[in-house]
Amino acid sequence: MRLHRNLCFSVIDGLTLIFNEGNYADKVIQQLLKRDKRWGARDRAFVAETTYDIVRWKRLYAEIAEVKEPFDRDNLWRMFAVWATLKGIKLPDWTYFENTPTRKIKGRFDELSKIRKLRESIPDWLDELGEKELGKAVWTKEIAALNEQADVILRVNTLKTTKEALQAELFDQDIETDVLPNYPNALKLKERANVFQTEQFKNGLFEVQDASSQLVAEFLNVQPGMRVVDTCAGAGGKTLHIASLMENKGQIIALDIYANKLHELKRRAKRNGAHNIETRSIESTKVIKKLYDKADRVLIDAPCSGLGVLRRNPDAKWKLQPDFVETIKQTQQDILQQYSRMVKVGGQLVYATCSVLPSENQKQIDTFLTSESGKNFTFVKDNKVLAHKSGFDGFYMALLERKQ
Template sequence: MKLHRNLVFAVVDALGNIFNDGEYADKVVEKTLKRDKRWGSRDRGFIAETTYDIVRWKRLYAEIAEVKAPYSRANLFRLFVVWAVLRGIELPDWKQLESVPNRRIKGKFDELSKIRKYRESIPDWLDELGEKALGEKLWTKEIAALNQQAKVILRVNTLKTTKEKLRKTLLDEGIVAEAIKGHSSALQLVERANVFTTNAFKDGLFEVQDASSQLVSEFLEVKPGQRVIDTCAGAGGKTLHLAALMENKGQLIALDIYGNKLKELKRRARRNGAHNIEPRTIDSTKVIKKLYNSADRVLIDAPCTGLGVLKRNPDAKWKLQPDFLDKITKTQQEILRSYSKMVKSGGKMVYATCSILPQENSEQVMAFLASEEGQEFKLAKENKVYASKTGFDGFYMALLEKKS
C-alpha cells in the first residue's frame, strides 16, 4: 500500500479532534470525509478505517510509541507510524514520520500482547469491571470480540420489499449481501460498501441495523392493530422495525426527551413508508402520565454504558468514566418504574440495553420485579446476546408480562 500525504494528514487531524478535543469519532470521520470532493471511495475508506483502527487500539499504540495524552501533532504521527509498521506498510521518507525502529515496535507489541488490558486496549478500571461482572473466561473472549471491526448489516424494510428481492436489487447495484441464519430480516454485506448512496436506500428498502439490535423489536411480540409505545425511540431504528412488524396497522407512539432525534425519525419514517408512527417529545411528566395503563406493548430501549457496541463505537472506551455506571443504573431503574406504568393489564414490555453487564441487565430486571411498580409483572423470557458467541453486537432483552 502506498501512503498519500493528504490522506495521512487527514487521519492525524481527525485523531487530534477525537483524542484531544473529545469529539465523537463518527462525527469527526463524517466531517473529515467532506474535506476534499476529489477523494474516491478507496481514499475515504482508508481515512475512515485507519482512524477507527487507531482509536480502537489507542492504549496499545500509545504504550508502544511511548506517548501520553494530550497528544502533540508529533505524537499523533508516532501513533500512525505504529499502526503502519504493525500492518507491514512501508513508510515514505517524510519528516513527520520520524523513524521508530521497526524491530522495537514489533518487540513491544509482542511483549504487551501478553497482558489483556494492553492487548485489548482498554482502561484498567474497565478491565477490572468486566472481569468482575462476567468472570475472566467470558470477559476475555467478549472484549476480544468487541474489538473486531463491525460487519455491515442491513434490516430489510418489509413494508416495501422482501429479503430476496432486496438481495437481487443490491446485486444490480454491485453489492453482494447474504442472509443471516436466525435473523428474519437481516442481510450481511460480503464486502464493506457505502450503502447510503444506493437507490435501494434512497427508496427506503432497508436500514443499516446490527443483527443483535434487530432481535429487540421482534422480542416484543407486537401484532398489527395494537397500541405500541417505544419509550426511548431516539432516531427510530427500532421504531421503524416495529412499524414494519405491525404492517403499518395500529398506533405506534415514539417517545424521546430529544425533539431533534424525533425529527430525524420523521424523515426516516417518510422514506420507509411507515405511516403509523406518532412522535411525541417528553417535555414533562404529563406526557407519560397520559399514557398510563394504555399500551398493549411497551419497549424500553434504555440508555446504557454501550459496552455491547464497542465494535462500532470504539471511542466509548475512552469516553466512559468509572462513575457513569452508578449514574446510568439509577436512571435505568427510574425509567423502568415510571415507563412500565404505560403497560395495560395483560400487556407486555421489553426492557433492553446494548450492554453486556449484569448490573444494567438481569440485575435491573430483578430489582424492578422486587419494586412496588414491578409486582404486577412477571419475567416471561430473557436473551443475553454476547459478541463472542454471535459475531454481532452485545445486547440484553427481557420480556415482562403484566398480570391480567
Template structure:
C-alpha cells in the same frame, strides 16, 4: 502498500479532534470524508478505517510509541507510525516519520500483547469491572470479539419489499449480500461499501441495523392493530422495525427526551413509508402519565454504557467513566419504574440494552420486580447476546408481562 500524504494528514487531524477535543469518532469521520471531493471510495475507506483502528487500539499504540495524553501533533505521528509498521506499510521518507524504530515497535507489540489491558486496549477500571461481572474467561473472549470490525448488516423494510427482492436489487448494483440464519429481516454485506448512495436506500427499502438490534422488535411480540410505545426511541431504528412488523396497522408512539432525534425519526419514517408512527417529546412527566395503563406493548431500549457496541463505537471505552456508569444505572431503574406504568393489564414490555454487564441488565430487572410497580409484572423470558458467541453486537432483552 503506499501511504498518501493528504490522507494521512486527514487521519492525524481526526485523531486530534477525537483524543484532544473529545469529539465523537463517527462525527469526526463524517466531516473528514467531506474534506476533498476528489477522494474516491478507497481513499475515504482508508481514512475511516485507519481512524477507527487507531481509536480502537489507542492504549496499546500509545504505550508502544511511549507517549501520554494529551497527545501533541508529534505524539499523534508517533502513534500513526506504530499503526503503519504493525499493518505492514513501507514508511515514506517524510520528516514526521524520521527515525521510526521499526524493530523496537514489533518487539514492544509482542511483549505488551501478553497483557490483556494492552492486548485488548482497555482502561484498567473497565477491565476489572468486566472481569468481575462476567468472569475472566467470558470477559477475555468478549473483549477480543468487541475489538473486531463490525459487519455491515441491513434490515429489510418489509413495508416496501422482500429480502429476496432487495438482495437482487443490490446485486444489480454490484453489492453482494448473504442471508443470516435466525434473522428473518437481515442481509449481511459480503464486502464493506457505502450503501447510503443506492436508490434502494433512498427509496426506503432498508435500514442499516445490527443483527442483534433486529431481534428486539420481534421479542416485543407485536401484532397489527396494537398500541405500542417505543419509550426511548432516539432516531427510531426500532420504531421503524415495529411499524413494519405491525404492517402499518395500529399505532407506534415513539418517545424521547431529545426532540431533534425525533425529527430525524420523522424523516426516516417518511422514507420508509411507515405511516403508523407518531412522535412525542418527553418534556414533562405528563407525557407518560397520559398513557398510563393504555399501551398493549412498551419497549424500553434503555440508555446504557454501550459496552456491547464497542465494535462500531470504539471511542466509547475511552469516554466512559465509572461515575457515569453509576448514574446511568439509576436512570435505567427510574425509567423502568416510570415507563412500565404505560403497560395495560395483560400487556407486555421489553427492557433492552446494548450492554453486556449484568448490573445494567439482569440485576436491573430483578431489582425492578421487587419495587411497587414491578410487583405487577412477571418475567416471561430474557436473553443475553454476547458478541463472541453471536458474531454481532452484545445485547440484552427481557420480556415482562403485566398481570391481568
C-alpha cells in the same frame, strides 16, 4: 499499500480532534470524508478505517510509541507509524517517520500483548469491571470480540420490499450480501460499501441496523392493530422495525426526551413509508401519565453504558467514566419503574440495553420485579447476546408480562 500524504494528514487531523478536543469519532470522520471531492471509495475507506483503528487501539499504540496524552502532532505521527508497522505497511521517506524503530515496535507489541488491558486497549477500571461482572474467561473473550470491526448489516423494510428482491437489486449494483439464519430481515454485506448512496436506501427499502439490535422488535411480540409505545425511541431504528412488523396497522407512539431525535425519526419514517407512528417529546411527566394502562406493548430501550456496541463506537472506551456507569443504573431503574405503568393488564414489556454488564441487565430486572411497581409483572424470558458468541453487538432484552 502505498501511503498518500494528503490521506495521512487527514487521519492525523481527525485524531487531534478526537483525542485532544473530545469530538465524537463518527462526526469527525463524516467531516473528513467531505474534504476532497476527488477522493475515491478506497481513499475514503482508508481515512475512515485508519482513524477508527488508531482510536480503537489508542492505549496500546501510545504505550508502544512511548507517548502520553495530550498528544501533539509528533506523538500522533509516532502512533501512526506503530499502526503502519504492525499492518506491515512500508513507511515512506517522510520527516515524520525518520528513525522509526520498526523492530522495537514489533517486540514491544509482543511483550505488551501478554497483558489483557493493554492488548485490548482499554482503561484499567473498565477491565476490572468487565472481569468482576462477567468473570475472567468470558470477559477476555468478550472484550476481544468487541474490538473487532463491525460488519455492515441491513434490515430489509418489509413495508416496501422483500429480502430476496432487495438482495437482487443490490447485486445488480455490485453490492453482494449474505442472508443470516435466525435473523429474518437481515442482510450482511460481503464487502464494505457506502450503501447510503444507493437508490434503494433513498427509497426506504432498508435501514442499516446491527443484527443483535434487530432482535429487539421481534422480542416484543407485536401484532398489527396493537397500540405500542417505544419509550426511548431516539432516531427510531427499532420504531421503524416495529412499524414494519405491524404492517402499518395500529398505533406506535414514539417518545423521547430529545425532540431533535424525534424530528429525525419523522424524516426516516416518511422515507420508510411507515404511517402509523406518532412522535411525542417528553417535556414533563404528563406525557407518560396520559399513557398509563393504555399500551398493549411497551419497549424500554434504556440508556446504558453502550459497552455492547464498542465495535462501532470505539471512542466510547475513552469517553466512558465509572461514575457514569453507576449513575445510568439509577436512571435505568427509574425509567423501568415509571414507564412500566403504561402497560395495560395482559400487555407486555421489553426492557433492552446495548450493554453486556449483568448489573445493567438481568440485575435491573430482578430489582424491578421485587419492587412495588414490578409486583404486577411476571418474567417471561430474556436473551443475553454476547458479541463473542453471536458475532454481532452485545445486547440484552427481557420480556415481562403484566398479570391479569
